[in-house]
Amino acid sequence: MxxxxxxxxxxRKGIIDQERHKDRVKEAIRKNLGSIVSNxxxxxxxxxxxxxxxxxxxxxxxxxxxxxxxxxxGQGDGKTRVGDVIAxxxxxxxxxxxxxxxxxxxxxxYEAEVNIDELAALIxxxxxxxxxxxxxxxxxxxxxxxxxxxxxxxVIANLDKRRMILENIRxxxxxxxxxxxxxxxxxxxxxxxxxVMRYESNAVVIAMIDVSGSMGEFKxxxxxxxxxxxxxxxxxxxxxVEIVFISHHTEAKEVTEEQFFTQGESxxxxxxxxxxxxxxxxxxxxxxxxxxxxxxxxxxxDNYYSxxxxxxRLADELIATCNLFGYGExxxxxxxxxxxxxxxxxxxxxxxxxxxDRFVGVRIDDKEDVYPALKQFFGRRGVETPA
Amino acid sequence: xxxxEIKELEQAVEQxxxxxxxxxxxxxxxxxxxxxxxxxxEVGSYALPGRYSHWTFGKTYHRMKTMYDFGLSKIYEVVxxxxxxxxxxxxxxxxxxNKMVIAxxxxxxxxxxxxxxxxxxxxxxxxxxxxxxxxxxxxxxKHGRKTVERFLDAVLAIEEHIDPYFFIKREVxxxxxxxRAEHQAKDGPYDDLWLLxxxxxxxxxxxxxxxxxxxxxPEKDLLYYMMKNSPSLTGWQRDVxxxxxxxxxxxVPQMQTKIMNEGWASIWHARIMRELDLNDNxxxxxxxxxxxxxxxxxxxxxxxxxGYKIYEDIERRxxxxxxxxxxxxxxxxxxxxxxxxxxxxxxxxxxxxxNYLTEExxxxxxxxxxxxxxxEEWTITEKRWEKVRDQLVSNMTNFGFPxxxxxxGDYNGNRELYMKHRFEGTELDMRYARKALEHVxxxxxxxxxxxxxxxxxxxxxxxxxxxxxxx
Numbered sequence: 001m002x003x004x005x006x007x008x009x010x011x012r013k014g015i016i017d018q019e020r021h022k023d024r025v026k027e028a029i030r031k032n033l034g035s036i037v038s039n040x041x042x043x044x045x046x047x048x049x050x051x052x053x054x055x056x057x058x059x060x061x062x063x064x065x066x067x068x069x070x071x072x073x074g075q076g077d078g079k080t081r082v083g084d085v086i087a088x089x090x091x092x093x094x095x096x097x098x099x100x101x102x103x104x105x106x107x108x109x110y111e112a113e114v115n116i117d118e119l120a121a122l123i124x125x126x127x128x129x130x131x132x133x134x135x136x137x138x139x140x141x142x143x144x145x146x147x148x149x150x151x152x153x154x155v156i157a158n159l160d161k162r163r164m165i166l167e168n169i170r171x172x173x174x175x176x177x178x179x180x181x182x183x184x185x186x187x188x189x190x191x192x193x194x195x196v197m198r199y200e201s202n203a204v205v206i207a208m209i210d211v212s213g214s215m216g217e218f219k220x221x222x223x224x225x226x227x228x229x230x231x232x233x234x235x236x237x238x239x240x241v242e243i244v245f246i247s248h249h250t251e252a253k254e255v256t257e258e259q260f261f262t263q264g265e266s267x268x269x270x271x272x273x274x275x276x277x278x279x280x281x282x283x284x285x286x287x288x289x290x291x292x293x294x295x296x297x298x299x300x301x302d303n304y305y306s307x308x309x310x311x312x313r314l315a316d317e318l319i320a321t322c323n324l325f326g327y328g329e330x331x332x333x334x335x336x337x338x339x340x341x342x343x344x345x346x347x348x349x350x351x352x353x354x355x356x357d358r359f360v361g362v363r364i365d366d367k368e369d370v371y372p373a374l375k376q377f378f379g380r381r382g383v384e385t386p387a
Numbered sequence: 388x389x390x391x392e393i394k395e396l397e398q399a400v401e402q403x404x405x406x407x408x409x410x411x412x413x414x415x416x417x418x419x420x421x422x423x424x425x426x427x428x429e430v431g432s433y434a435l436p437g438r439y440s441h442w443t444f445g446k447t448y449h450r451m452k453t454m455y456d457f458g459l460s461k462i463y464e465v466v467x468x469x470x471x472x473x474x475x476x477x478x479x480x481x482x483x484x485n486k487m488v489i490a491x492x493x494x495x496x497x498x499x500x501x502x503x504x505x506x507x508x509x510x511x512x513x514x515x516x517x518x519x520x521x522x523x524x525x526x527x528x529k530h531g532r533k534t535v536e537r538f539l540d541a542v543l544a545i546e547e548h549i550d551p552y553f554f555i556k557r558e559v560x561x562x563x564x565x566x567r568a569e570h571q572a573k574d575g576p577y578d579d580l581w582l583l584x585x586x587x588x589x590x591x592x593x594x595x596x597x598x599x600x601x602x603x604x605p606e607k608d609l610l611y612y613m614m615k616n617s618p619s620l621t622g623w624q625r626d627v628x629x630x631x632x633x634x635x636x637x638x639v640p641q642m643q644t645k646i647m648n649e650g651w652a653s654i655w656h657a658r659i660m661r662e663l664d665l666n667d668n669x670x671x672x673x674x675x676x677x678x679x680x681x682x683x684x685x686x687x688x689x690x691x692x693x694g695y696k697i698y699e700d701i702e703r704r705x706x707x708x709x710x711x712x713x714x715x716x717x718x719x720x721x722x723x724x725x726x727x728x729x730x731x732x733x734x735x736x737x738x739x740x741x742n743y744l745t746e747e748x749x750x751x752x753x754x755x756x757x758x759x760x761x762x763e764e765w766t767i768t769e770k771r772w773e774k775v776r777d778q779l780v781s782n783m784t785n786f787g788f789p790x791x792x793x794x795x796g797d798y799n800g801n802r803e804l805y806m807k808h809r810f811e812g813t814e815l816d817m818r819y820a821r822k823a824l825e826h827v828x829x830x831x832x833x834x835x836x837x838x839x840x841x842x843x844x845x846x847x848x849x850x851x852x853x854x855x856x857x858x
Contacts, residue, residue, distance in 0.1 A: 001400055001401065001404055001416055001417060001418070002397075002400075002418050002419070003393055003396050003397045003400060003418075003419045003420075003421065004418065004419070004420050004421070005393060005420070005421040005478075006420065006422075008422055008423060008425070008426045011425070011426055011429065013429055013433070013437075013440065013444075014425065014428065014429035014432060014433075014444070014445065014448035014452070015425075015448075016440065016445070017440050017441065017442060017444045017445030017448060018445040018446075018448055018449045019445065020440065020441070020442035020445050020536070021442040021443075021445035021446040021449060022445075023442070024442045059819075059822075060443055060540075060543065060544070061544055061819050061822035061823045061825075061826060062544050062545070062547070062788075062819060062823055063544075063545070063548070063788065063789050063791055063808075063815060063819065063820055063823045064788065064789065064815070064816050064819055065787075065789060065813045065814070065815060065816060066813070066814045066815060066816040066817070067816070068759045068762070069759070069813065069814045070758070070782075070813045071756050071757070071758045071768070071769075071778055071782075071813075072756070072757055072758065072778075072782065073688060073754060073755070073756055073757075073775060073778050073779045073782065074687060074688060074754070074755055074756075074757050074767075075683050075684070075687065075688050075689070075693075075752055075753055075754055075755075076753040076754075076755060076767075077683075077753060078753045079753070080753055080755050080767055080770070081767065081770070082755075082767050082768060082769065082770050083766065083767065083768075084766065084767045085764045085765065085766050085767075086757055086765050086766070086767060087764075087765040088763060088764055088765065089759060089762065089763045089764070089765065
C-alpha cells in the first residue's frame with residue numbers, strides 16, 4: 001500500500017493520439033469536401049474563424065443494434081405509467097427524402113470543428129486561376145511600406161500611443177499602482193516599417209445573378225455558396241480583388257452585396273441586360289489591360305426566347321474582354337436526373353458561342369455539385385481533375 | 388498537494404485498508420497515484436496505461452478532457468485490475484473525495500480479486516499491454532503507420548466478438564492432448580507392436596493437429612477465427628489480432644460485471660466512510676458526493692445505483708427472511724453479509740439481475756421498458772416486473788453486443804466467409820453493419836456474408852470488396 005506522486009509531465013500519449021484523431025478528421029473532411037463546401041454553417045459563417053460541420057465516415061463502425069428499433073430499460077421517479085412519453089425523437093430538417101437517406105441522418109455524424117482558412121487551403125489545393133495574365137506588370141509594380149513591427153526606439157512621429165499607454169499601465173501595475181500616468185522612457189513603443197516591393201495584380205469579379213420569379217431560395221443559396229468560395233479563392237491569388245454585384249430580371253442594376261444575396265425575386269428574365277451592364281462597367285472602371293476580369297453569372301436558364309440571340313452576342317463580347325466567363329445554371333433541388341430542354345441558356349451557349357475556350361458552363365442541381373463546379377471553373381487546364 | 392497532505396492521505400489509506408479488512412473485504416495490495424487531469428483522462432480513455440496508439444483512443448481522450456475542461460463531467464477515480472492494483476486519484480480532489488475514492492477503489496479491487504469471472508484474468512496486464520504497444524510501434528515503423536492504423540481499424544470493428552470462455556477452449560485442448568498422450572503411454576502386453584509404426588504416427592497426428600486445427604463451427608470468437616483461418620493475413624497482422632484478443636480477454640469480465648462491480652464498490656465506500664472519524668462538514672461533503680454517485684438519473688439506468696440497491700436488498704432478505712422464505716428455502720436469517728459475499732463471488736450482471744432483481748425492487752426503482760413508437764415518441768410500453776427484468780437481462784447478454792458467429796469459412800467452396808447473427812428480436816443497425824462488414828472483408832480478404840433478420844425476414848448481406856449486396 002502506498003501513495004505516490006510522480007512526475008507525469010512527459011506523459012503525452014493522449015495528446016499524441018489526439019493528433020492522430022485530428023489527422024483522421026482532416027482526411028474525412030477532404031473526402032467530404034463536396035458536402036462541406038456548401039454547408040450552411042460555413043457559407044453563413046459571417047467572419048467566424050471556426051465552424052462546426054457534420055462529417056460522415058469518422059465513426060468507429062461495429063456490429064451493433066439498431067437503437068431506434070430496440071427496447072430499453074429506464075428508471076422513473078416513481079410515478080411512471082405505461083403509455084407515458086419520456087422523450088421525443090428530434091429529427092434534423094424535414095427534407096430528408098427517402099428511407100435510405102433517413103438512415104443517414106441523426107447522431108451518426110461527427111461534428112468536426114473546422115477552421116475556415118484550413119478548409120480553404122484544402123479546397124484550393126487543386127484549384128488554380130485560368131488564364132491569369134500579366135497585366136502591364138511593370139507599370140503597377142509598387143513600393144509599399146508596411147508597418148509590421150514594434151520597437152522600443154524609433155522616430156517620435158511613429159510613436160504607438162495605444163501601446164505606450166498599455167505598457168505604462170502594465171508597468172505601474174507591476175509596481176503596485178495600476179493606473180495611467182508618469183510615463184517613462186521604457187514605456188515608449190514605436191512602429192517600424194519595412195519596405196516591400198509588390199507586383200500589383202488586380203482582379204475584378206463581376207457577379208451576376210438572376211433574380212427573376214423562378215429563382216427560389218435554394219437556387220440563390222447555391223449561387224451564394226459558389227461566390228463565397230470564389231471570392232476567397234481569388235483573394236489568395238490577387239492582392240486586390242474587387243467584386244461588382246449585378247442582379248437582374250428584365251433589367252439589370254448594380255447592387256450591394258447584401259442586396260445581392262437577399263433580394264426578393266420577381267418578374268421575367270432578360271439575360272442580355274446584365275451582360276450589357278457588365279460591359280458598361282468594365283468600360284468605365286476596369287480597363288482589361290490593367291485588370292483580370294472574371295464575370296460569373298448564375299441563372300436558372302429560363303431566358304426570354306427573343307433575348308437569346310442578344311445574350312449570346314453580348315456573352316461573346318464579354319468573353320473577348322475577360323479572362324474567363326463562367327455561367328452556372330441551377331436546376332431544381334435534387335433533380336439531377338432531370339434534363340432540361342434545348343431552350344435553356346446553357347445548351348444555347350454551348351451551341352452558339354464563338355469563344356468557347358474561355359467559357360465554362362456548369363449545371364448545378366444539388367448542393368454537392370458546388371464543389372465539382374468550383375473545380376470545373378478553376379481546375380487546372382489540360383490536366384484531368386478527378387471528380 | 389503538499390507533503391503534509393500526502394502524509395495524511397497515507398494514514399487514511401492505512402485506516403481505510405484496516406476497516407475494509409474488518410468488513411471482510413480481501414483486496415490485492417493497492418498503490419495509489421496522485422495524478423493531474425491529463426493523466427487521469429489518459430488512463431481513463433485507454434482503460435489501461437501504456438496501451439498501443441490508435442486514433443480512437445485520442446478521440447475518447449479529447450472528448451473526456453474537453454468535458455472536464457468545461458466542467459461538464461469529472462472522473463474522480465480510475466482503478467486498474469492488476470496485482471498489486473493501481474488506483475489513480477485526481478490531484479485536485481479534496482481530502483474527503485480522496486478518502487471516498489480510496490474506499491471505492493478497494494471495493495473494486497476486492498471484486499477483481501474474488502469474482503469468479505476474473506479468475507483467469509492476467510494480473511500483469513499493464514506489462515503485457517506495454518509490450519503490445521512496443522510491438523505495434525515496431526510494425527508501424529516497418530510497414531507504415533497508416534497501414535497498421537487501417538488494419539487496427541478493421542480489427543477493432545470486431546473486438547467485442549470474442550468468446551468470454553476462451554480459456555476453457557484453450558484448457559480443453561491442452562487437457563485433451565494430455566489425455567491422449569496418457570492413453571498412448573498405457574501399455575499392455577502387446578503394445579510393443581504399436582511401436583512399430585510410432586514414428587509414422589508421431590510424424591502424422593500431432594503435426595496435422597497443430598497445423599490445421601479442426602475447425603469448431605460455429606465459432607463465436609470472430610477475432611480468434613480470423614487470426615487462425617483468414618486466407619489473406621500476414622504474420623504481423625495475425626500478431627496484432629492476437630494482441631487485441633488478449634486485451635479483450637482482459638476487459639470482457641469487466642464488461643460482464645459492470646453493475647455488480649460498481650454496486651459493490653459503492654456499498655463498501657459508503658460503509659467504510661461511516662466507520663471513519665469525520666467531522667460535521669466532512670460528513671456533509673461525503674453525503675453530497677455519495678448521493679451524486681448513487682442517485683437515479685431520470686430516464687436512464689445508473690449502474691452504481693442499481694447494483695447498490697440490489698446488494699442492499701439481498702442483504703436485507705437474507706438477514707430477515709419472511710416466514711415463507713424460512714420454510715421454503717430454509718433461510719435461517721442473519722446470513723445477509725455472507726450472502727452478498729457469495730453473490731460477489733459467483734455471479735455476473737446477467738445472473739445477478741436474473742436472480743436478485745425482485746418485483747419489489749422493480750417497483751421501488753420504478754423501472755420500465757421504453758421504445759420508440761411511430762418513429763417519434765419514446766414511450767413506456769411495459770411495467771410488469773418480469774418483462775422489465777427479462778428485457779434488462781437480454782440487453783446485458785453478450786455485454787450488449789449482437790451475437791455473431793462464423794458458420795462457414797469455405798462458403799461456396801470458394802473460401803468465402805459466412806457469418807450468422809443469432810437473431811433474438813433486435814435488428815442490427817444496418818448502416819453500421821455494412822460498414823463493419825467492410826472491415827471484416829479487410830481481415831478475411833475474400834467475399835464475406837452475414838445472415839441476419841430485417842423486418843422479420845431472413846436476409847443475407849454480402850460484401851465482395853467492391854460492392855454490397857443483399858438478399
